[in-house]
Amino acid sequence: MWRALRIELSYSRWWLLGGLGLAVGVAGIVSLIFFAVGAQGPPHHAAAGIRGMFLMMAPLIVGFVILTYRNEERRARLLMAGPITPRQLAGAAVLLPIVLFGIGVVAAALTLGVDSLVTGRLEVESMHIVGYVGGLILMMQLMGLVAQESIAAHRQQRLRAAVTGWGGFVVAVLLLAALTAAGAVAQGPMTWPMLHLGNLVVAVLAGVGALALYSHRTDFTS
Amino acid sequence: MSERPRHAPPAIRLDGLTKRFPRFQLGPLDLTLEPGTVLALVGPNGAGKTTTLNCMAGLMVPDGGGAEVYGLHVDPARTEYRREVGYVGEESGFFLRWTTGRNLRALAELVPGWSDERARRLAERLDLPLDKLVGKLSRGNRTKLALVAALAHGPRLLLLDEPTAGLDPVVRAEVLDVLWEITEDGEHAVLYSTHVLSDVSRLADELAFLRDGRLVLRSGRDELDERWRRISFRLPGDVDPELPGVVEHRRVRAEHQVITRDAEATRQRLGSLGAEAVETSRMTVDEIAVQILKEGHHVARAAN
Structure with a gap:
C-alpha cells in the first residue's frame, strides 16, 4: 500500500512542487x-x-489532478x-x-509560524479559517x-453496496449541514470547534466508507 | 508440449468459473491447461475471452467456480501467484507521463522476482525505446512495453489478451517472434485470446472456441487440420444424403459441396454411396473457426 502511494506521489511530484511553488x-x-498598502490595508490576520x-x-487541488x-x-x-x-489498493486511494492534506497543513503551519515569529502575534482566527477550508476540500x-x-x-451489480454508499453520502452531507449550522448558530468560542468537527466527522465517515466500498470491488479493470 | 511430472498441478485449472454481467454470463467454464502448452481462446467480440483472462489475472472476482494457477488459487495478494503469472491486457495502467524506462523501474519495485537484466534484454530484443514518454508511444511500442513488463519476472504462465490486435505486420511479427521464442522451451504455458486467426497457426498447440460465454469446442490445432475438410462430389439424382460429420452442405442438382469435421468418416460414407469426382481440399484455421463458431451459436441459442 505504501509502495503504491509512494510511486503515485513520485509520479505527481512536479505537479505538487509546481502547485506549492505557485x-x-x-x-x-x-x-x-499588503506591505505596500500598509496601515490603510485590511487587518493583518x-x-x-x-x-x-x-x-x-x-x-x-493538485490532489484532484492526481486522482483524475x-x-x-x-x-x-x-x-x-x-x-x-x-x-491495500483502497488504502492507497483513500490515503x-x-x-x-498533511502536506498542506505543514506548508500552511510553516507560513503562519513564520508570520507569527515576524509579527510576534499568533493569528488564531487565520489558523481556524485555513484549517476549515483545507478540511472542507479534503472532505470533498x-x-x-x-x-x-x-x-x-x-456497475458491478453490488446493489446493496451502491445503496449503502449513496445513503452514506446523503447522511454525511446532512450531518455536515447540521454541524455547520450548529457552529454558525452557536456564535462565540464553540463556532470553530463545531465547524472543524463537522469536517472531521464527515471526512472520517467518507474515508471509512470509500475504503469499505473499494475493498469489496469485484472489478479492477477500470 | 513437455511431459508433466506426475502430480504436478496444471498451469491453469478452471472449475465452473462463472462471471455474471447484466446482459452476459461467462461460464460455467471448465478448462485445464498443461504446462508448456499454448492455448488460443478464439471467439467473436463479447464471447467472454477478455473476462476469462481478467478473472485469471485477478482483475475480476468471479461470481462462482474456482480458478487455479499451478495449484495456487487466483489471489492477487499472493506473492507466489504473482511470480507465476504475466499478463498483457488491452490497457496496462502505465504512467503515461513517464518514460518506458521509468515505468519499468516502477514495476521493478512492485513485481516480485523482477529482473532488471531480463527486462533490459527483452527491451533490446524488441527494440523498445526506453527514453520515450509512454503517452507518446505507438500502439506497437505500448504492446512491447506490456510484454516486457509481463515477462521480466520470469513467469511460467502468460495471459495475453489480444496481444497482436491493431499492430502493423512488422511489429506483429516481432511480437510473435518473441512469444515463439518464449514458448519454444516448452516450460511456459500461454493462454491468449485472439481473433487474428493467422497468429493461431504460428503459436497455438490447442484452440478453445468460446461463444456467448460458453466453451463450444476445444481441440488440438493438428487435429483440426486433419479432420476438417471441404469435399466436393457428384451423386446422381436429387438427393441430400445423410453424411457423418457434415456441418454445411450445398447442392446444385447432382453437384455437392460439403464441409465436414470428420473427413475420414464422410469420405467412407461417400465411397459406400458411390459418389463420383470426389475432391477434398484443406481448410484454413479461419474457415474452420467460422464453421465451429457458427455451429456453437446454434448450440448456445438452442440451450437458451
Missing part, C-alpha cells in the same frame, strides 16, 4: 501588496490567512501486477488525499471517492 509565489505577491490558505489549498490521472490511466491495473490486496475529495465507489458498485 502558492508560495501568490503568497509572496499578497505579502507585497487577513493577510496571514490568505497566505496560509493558498499553501493549504495547493496540494489539495490515476483513474484515466487505470492505475489499478498496473498496481495489481504486484501482490496487493483490494484493501492519497489525506497525505496531500473523500466524498468524491465515496461517489466514485458507489457508481462502481452499481
